[in-house]
Amino acid sequence: MSTVKNWQLGREMAYPYDARYPERQFAFVFNINRCIACQSCTMACKSTWTFNKGQEHMWWANVETKPYGGYPQWWDVRILEKLEEANPGGQVWGGTPADARFGPYGTFEGQTVFEAAARTLSPDSARVLGYLPTDEEWNSPNIYEDNPIGKRGVRNAIDQTGEQLPVHNTWFFYLARICNHCSYPACLAACPRQAIYKRPEDGIVLIDQAECRGYRKCVEACPYKKTMYRGNTRTSEKCIACYPRVEGTDPETGGEPMETRCMAACIGQIRMQGLVQMAEDGTWAEDRYNPLYYLVHVAKVALPLYPQFGTQPNGYYIPPRWVARPYLRQMFGPGVDRAIENYISPSRELLAVLQLFRRSNRIIFRYQIEEGPKIYEGSLHGRKVELYNDTVIAFGKNGRELFRTTVEEPVYVRPNVHANSI
């Protein structure tokens, strides 16, 4: 095993290969507070990439209801349990969240999927702690989740109360997921044929279909369960980050890098995807006015999903503000309290950057804010709130302006017939 630096864990860790970083990295931020589980993202992906025979069970993009839902069922509970068995009582964070780009959430003192494997698995070829989900676990995305359907035998009508089982009395939320195009991919680490590679230009992780022999080591290893086996081709497949769009080679893009299908389809406007610049040590290079860099490293409202697994995932989430904190800390690490605090009392800049979500399908490389006058000051749910008419301008790859947003008070024009009435 080599030793690599994992900035999310604030320490070095063991990984089967030497560190290599792409020039830019595919990354995204999902604002969970807004997701309505409409599954438009899921279907956008399905209808683009996985509608063929043998792919019926495949949902490269999925949305599951937490805490009880999962695709495959119980994926996170099962891997958390395995790590706990490998290192009982030791899966904890130390230190305190800080401002640094390396170790912003403190230091993870437990074991990653790579480290736990080195201690507990034999033979040596077993490089990653994981498990193979059963067919049943793959086959039923969203089973028992809160999808209202009609009463049996009654057509074209939705059940009026919408649920029978299970009713969560207090909280739940929707977790949208795709492959995290990890910096230290567990799928890649586990492949005995080296059929999985990470592209140097954008960090997208792909399975070479000509090399894959369907050993399913990647399926077993990915802690997020985002590689899937296809029976009729006897190969594994995974999210390809809609790379023709990201490259700007899809005819629809007109040569400009464009966000993936699942991002573009998002009804709740929760998603933003981009390409961040990487530094030589594997951290994100400082790029103050890249919106993703701002959300992750400056405002610190967006956090990686289960960073303790150790793959340095590149999907980030603004955590749902109403959910029990111990649960969120387990899922997103110790940065949760700061993230929610910053989100519910947003700074002027954060409010402006949140306006960039889903205003364009092109990838935003930089934003700029032109400050305007204060237009509102008051309180909201007991907290102070100030709004400004700032103009936020988004720029694309070549520095071209994509769009700008401003705030306007609605103007009511009195119809002619009433023009002079009081």
Next chain:
Amino acid sequence: MPYADPEPDDPQELVGVEWPGDESVTREMAESFADEFAQLGLPRAEILALYRQPEYSGAHRAWRLLGDDEIARIVDESLAVFGRFTWVVTDSADDEPEPQPLRLYRRGS
């Protein structure tokens, strides 16, 4: 949502535990949805419909627990801040590049 009653010996059967929470959690959830959808520019009737109809279960659950009056009050509070403005998005004039003709690639060519 299953049609049949729970079958304990079905391996697919959900084994659920309830996570404790209190009214303040429900309220925070209801306020969160109101703030988000008011910022997205939805009018009052549409935001209220999200709570009243069962399809959006989180909001609907909060509506059932807190009642219609309280949800309306929360929505009005969010709209008092975010409902007074409209976010205006202006696309840059040259934002839409010319679509390229579709080219097909043949493997090995």
